Amino acid sequence: MEITRCAWCEKDDLYRNYHDEEWGKPIYDDETIFEFLILESFQAGLSWYTILAKRENFRAAFDHFDYQKIAQYPEEKVEELIQNTGIIRNRLKILATINNAQKFIEVQKEFGSFSKYIWGFVNHEPIINRPKTLKEVPATTEISDALAKDLKKRGFKFMGSTVVYAHMQATEMVNDHVEDCFVK
Numbered sequence: 004m005e006i007t008r009c010a011w012c013e014k015d016d017l018y019r020n021y022h023d024e025e026w027g028k029p030i031y032d033d034e035t036i037f038e039f040l041i042l043e044s045f046q047a048g049l050s051w052y053t054i055l056a057k058r059e060n061f062r063a064a065f066d067h068f069d070y071q072k073i074a075q076y077p078e079e080k081v082e083e084l085i086q087n088t089g090i091i092r093n094r095l096k097i098l099a100t101i102n103n104a105q106k107f108i109e110v111q112k113e114f115g116s117f118s119k120y121i122w123g124f125v126n127h128e129p130i131i132n133r134p135k136t137l138k139e140v141p142a143t144t145e146i147s148d149a150l151a152k153d154l155k156k157r158g159f160k161f162m163g164s165t166v167v168y169a170h171m172q173a174t175e176m177v178n179d180h181v182e183d184c185f186v187k
Contacts, residue, residue: 028175029174047096064090071108
């Protein structure tokens with residue numbers, strides 16, 4: 004039996020598995036939210052496929068996305084990451100990851116969890132869209148604009164509205180599976 008998926012994921016099994024098992028599933032735990040924020044920030048200017056292909060390398064290089072550890076990275080760790088050919092070796096994005104881990108912890112202290120903070124932008128309920136095709140899926144929305152603006156005000160880096168909207172889709176703050184997708 005043939006199943007229908009969102010067209011963007013039909014490149015290969017890496018994309019299909021990500022789509023079928025992770026993308027657009029609600030995520031409320033801070034550890035996974037942080038992982039997705041970091042991966043999304045590294046994607047800026049690149050394809051998501053590139054990031055997925057390097058995901059396990061990122062996980063190993065960044066201590067399994069342990070934001071408590073990342074917030075304390077010394078300059079030596081930055082240099083080690085710059086030399087790691089398994090990840091995106093962009094100094095600004097690496098420094099932003101350390102900065103964002105520190106800001107993530109600050110938000111946790113203020114709101115009790117980062118999840119409570121970020122999900123508050125959608126009233127703690129996924130926004131369910133019903134796009135017929137991928138062309139109907141926006142790159143940004145008023146909510147992603149507001150969230151990106153607030154993150155920037157709090158000192159986060161590489162968190163523009165497009166990155167934020169991609170994060171919202173990945174964590175099902177927004178469900179943008181096309182209408183006939185079996186996951187919908």
